Amino acid sequence: MFSRLMGFMSADMAIDLGTANTLVYVKGRGIVLNEPSVVAITNNRGKKQVLAVGDEAKQMLGRTPGNIEAIRPLRDGVIADFEVAEEMIKHFIRKVHNRRSFASPQVIICVPSGSTAVERRAIMDSAESAGARRVFLIEEPMAAAIGAGLPVTEPTGSMVVDIGGGTTEVAVLSLGGIVYSRSVRVGGDKMDEAIIAYIRRNHNLLVGEASAERIKKQIGSAAPPEDGNGLSMEIKGRDLMNGVPKELVINQRQIAESLAEPVGAIVEAVKVALEHTAPELAADIVDKGIVLTGGGALLGNLDLVLRHATGLPVSIADEPLSCVALGTGRALEEMKTLKHVLYNPPY
Amino acid sequence: MTTQSANQLTAAGAAPEERYEGVGHSLKVVRERRGLALTDVSSRLRIRRPYLEAIEEGRFSELPGAVYISGFLRQYAEFLGLDPEQVLKTYQAEASDAPHRPVLNFPMPRPEERTPRLWLVMGALVLAGIVYTLWYRHQEALRFGHELIQAVPAHLADLIPASQPIAPATLPQPAPAAPLTAPAVAPSPEPPVAAVPQASVAPPPAAATDAPSLPAASAVVAPSPAPAAPPAESSEQPQTETASATDAAPAPEAEATASTETAAVSDPPATEAAASATDPASSAPASYGVSESEARIRVEATAPSWIQVRGPNNEQIFTRLLNTGERYLVPNREGLTLLTGNAGGVRIVVDGQALPALGASGEVKRGIVLDPERLKTAMTEQQG
Numbered sequence A: 001m002f003s004r005l006m007g008f009m010s011a012d013m014a015i016d017l018g019t020a021n022t023l024v025y026v027k028g029r030g031i032v033l034n035e036p037s038v039v040a041i042t043n044n045r046g047k048k049q050v051l052a053v054g055d056e057a058k059q060m061l062g063r064t065p066g067n068i069e070a071i072r073p074l075r076d077g078v079i080a081d082f083e084v085a086e087e088m089i090k091h092f093i094r095k096v097h098n099r100r101s102f103a104s105p106q107v108i109i110c111v112p113s114g115s116t117a118v119e120r121r122a123i124m125d126s127a128e129s130a131g132a133r134r135v136f137l138i139e140e141p142m143a144a145a146i147g148a149g150l151p152v153t154e155p156t157g158s159m160v161v162d163i164g165g166g167t168t169e170v171a172v173l174s175l176g177g178i179v180y181s182r183s184v185r186v187g188g189d190k191m192d193e194a195i196i197a198y199i200r201r202n203h204n205l206l207v208g209e210a211s212a213e214r215i216k217k218q219i220g221s222a223a224p225p226e227d228g229n230g231l232s233m234e235i236k237g238r239d240l241m242n243g244v245p246k247e248l249v250i251n252q253r254q255i256a257e258s259l260a261e262p263v264g265a266i267v268e269a270v271k272v273a274l275e276h277t278a279p280e281l282a283a284d285i286v287d288k289g290i291v292l293t294g295g296g297a298l299l300g301n302l303d304l305v306l307r308h309a310t311g312l313p314v315s316i317a318d319e320p321l322s323c324v325a326l327g328t329g330r331a332l333e334e335m336k337t338l339k340h341v342l343y344n345p346p347y
Numbered sequence B: 001m002t003t004q005s006a007n008q009l010t011a012a013g014a015a016p017e018e019r020y021e022g023v024g025h026s027l028k029v030v031r032e033r034r035g036l037a038l039t040d041v042s043s044r045l046r047i048r049r050p051y052l053e054a055i056e057e058g059r060f061s062e063l064p065g066a067v068y069i070s071g072f073l074r075q076y077a078e079f080l081g082l083d084p085e086q087v088l089k090t091y092q093a094e095a096s097d098a099p100h101r102p103v104l105n106f107p108m109p110r111p112e113e114r115t116p117r118l119w120l121v122m123g124a125l126v127l128a129g130i131v132y133t134l135w136y137r138h139q140e141a142l143r144f145g146h147e148l149i150q151a152v153p154a155h156l157a158d159l160i161p162a163s164q165p166i167a168p169a170t171l172p173q174p175a176p177a178a179p180l181t182a183p184a185v186a187p188s189p190e191p192p193v194a195a196v197p198q199a200s201v202a203p204p205p206a207a208a209t210d211a212p213s214l215p216a217a218s219a220v221v222a223p224s225p226a227p228a229a230p231p232a233e234s235s236e237q238p239q240t241e242t243a244s245a246t247d248a249a250p251a252p253e254a255e256a257t258a259s260t261e262t263a264a265v266s267d268p269p270a271t272e273a274a275a276s277a278t279d280p281a282s283s284a285p286a287s288y289g290v291s292e293s294e295a296r297i298r299v300e301a302t303a304p305s306w307i308q309v310r311g312p313n314n315e316q317i318f319t320r321l322l323n324t325g326e327r328y329l330v331p332n333r334e335g336l337t338l339l340t341g342n343a344g345g346v347r348i349v350v351d352g353q354a355l356p357a358l359g360a361s362g363e364v365k366r367g368i369v370l371d372p373e374r375l376k377t378a379m380t381e382q383q384g
Helices: A001-008 A055-060 A082-096 A117-129 A142-149 A189-201 A211-220 A252-258 A260-275 A279-288 A302-310 A320-331 B002-016 B021-033 B038-045 B049-056 B066-080 B084-094 B111-155 B157-163 B173-183 B190-202 B204-221 B229-235 B240-248 B253-265 B271-283 B372-383
Strands: A013-017 A021-026 A030-037 A039-044 A046-052 A068-072 A106-110 A134-139 A158-163 A168-174 A177-184 A231-241 A247-250 A290-293 A314-316 B287-289 B297-301 B305-310 B316-322 B327-330 B336-342 B346-350 B365-369
Touching: A001 B049, A013 A082, A013 A320, A021 A082, A021 A320, A021 B157, A030 A055, A030 A082, A039 A055, A039 A082, A046 A055, A046 A082, A055 B157, A082 A117, A106 A142, A117 A134, A134 A142, A134 A320, A142 A158, A142 A168, A142 A177, A142 A290, A142 A320, A158 A189, A158 A260, A158 A279, A168 A260, A168 A279, A177 A260, A189 A211, A189 A247, A189 A260, A189 B297, A211 A231, A211 A247, A211 A252, A247 A252, A252 A260, A252 B021, A260 A302, A290 A302, A290 A320, A302 A314, A314 B066, A320 B336, B021 B066, B021 B084, B049 B066, B066 B084, B066 B327, B111 B316, B157 B305, B204 B316, B287 B316, B297 B305, B305 B327, B316 B327, B346 B372
Parallel strands: A013 A106, A106 A134, A158 A290, A290 A314, B287 B327
Antiparallel strands: A013 A021, A021 A030, A039 A046, A039 A068, A158 A168, A168 A177, A231 A247, B297 B327, B297 B346, B305 B316, B305 B336, B336 B365
16 A cells, blocks of 8 residues: 555656666656766766766767766676666666655666676665665566567567677567576677777777777678678777877678677577577477567677578567667566566565 | 559558558569569578468468567568568558557466455355354244244144044044043143133034034043033033033032132123133133133133233243133233233133223233232222
8 A cells, every 4th residue: 555655656667777778667658768878977086976977978988087987887787886887877767756756766677687696686786775665676588578579478489689788688488487598798898899809900990989889880780791892981090000090991891790709699699599498489489580679689680690590580679779678667567467577586 | 663662562551452452462562573482582581481471461460479570571571672661660550450569468376366265265154154143043033933822732732633623533642641640630721621622613503513523522532521521512501501510520629610710700791691601611621821720810712812921021921812712821920911902802800800891892902911919909990
């Protein structure tokens, strides 16, 4: 009764605390916030203060003077910097939560299925000290599958591959539960790193993370184009040989080559998951195929590569970037019926 | 090429006819124009042929789910070189009523349901118990009333049949026993009452016809009083004679007093003669209640009348319809009250003195205190 009253007064929210982006879904309002998971902190005579969070902070990334630090508090899908993550969650909750309501909100946060108890605990503690009344956790592949609209509660196997910023989650779901899940710490970040490493190795040019991400989004491809070099774009960075800024043109074939390793890791994870799938579920998956979610699903030709590697139909979900947030949001909206997918250690 | 087919798509989607002309059909048209077989598409996209056929024929419900419909459509459109978003938009316009989000019904464990059901069963049992208890009590109350009425016949079971034609057949068994004890042990109601029906059933006109059978009955019933009774009955003589007849009978002293009482009572009007004529007969056998020696008050019926005697706590002591001539000997207790449905047909006799009629015939009187002293004073007052 009391909790219902509190729920009425507070805006409960679902948070997709991603390595790259944080999305906040508010009950009854949908996704209200989608910002990069970046915090800029200024060091003012030994006293650390938050300077900016989100988009603003992301622009500072790699461009900060000595007293400012732009930090990505999450690495590989889990909290790397506890204090900064807490500040970020607090900021997002405050930004979204109506100041006039007395009650603090209930929060559902999704975590990678491969995260350890310590990592989960860290996320819960962060959210609680950021002002959440109660914190529930949901496993990312389940949230992604619900958000993509997969029939997860049916007695039929569905395979979802969620390629996030830090991790790639491969999971087989049936009857409302995760039958098998595998989390590899390969995602958008690893692709960026691969691009940076490739350009430095082959062109002696050092590009920043933000540039690498831009390259990936514009001409990134998992497989080289069938003929020719495909699209090309100008990239800017610092020449390693003589140390001066330099500009050069890079094409899709080169990027596809650079991304071969992270894409191979993803393909491998999917194959391993398929190997571990029970025959009945495998039969269902042969029929329906794999559904890709997450930002990585937008990488060009990734579905093609997976289709070739697995021989299964590969579909990309509508709005792959917000699938996890939508699924977490649905778990929030339908907390009564979806409580089984929530994870909340009792204490 | 792409724009052209896109235009065609929108046109096809806007004009639905009997034949399926939607997005799937336009995909089929484009595919055929490219000279591609369905198997080619299937092997390239790894989408099963039945699913592709379902898409081309617009049977979207045969696809495994909303997410797969859009996924397959997007792949197919991409493969054909169409704009996937355009195709999807057309599809969404076409199937706007299609469920976008699947309904999630998580399998629920059964035991959770069982708990409330157990409570329901328990509640139902308790309720049933309460209802049964109430019903049982109600029935008990009803049965109590029944027993009150039947207690008298049980007590005098052998007498009731005597008033009925079938009586002779049933009577013989208890009767022999009764006479044996009657004279010596119990000068109580039994022998006198045994004769009641005879007397009451034998009003003057019918007496002649009744006579032959009745003596027989009485003879069987009570050997000891019988020798006296049959002559009385059969002769059907005036009251005095009957009285003397009963007097003459080897009846106990109670009867003797009864007959003297009736003799004393019976001087009033001639109309009462018939009633009083029966009185002796009834006084000999036909009375209820306690023995004559104990009773100071008698309630006599001069006409069929229902009476009820209640005790101090309003409990029913006696309830019966008294036929003409029958009487009730009131036990010597305090606080008894009489209720009668025919005040004109009931006469109260206190210590052998008859009170005036209680009221008009058919009048209901209640709350008459059966206290000998009060009745006497009331009588003297009335007389005075």
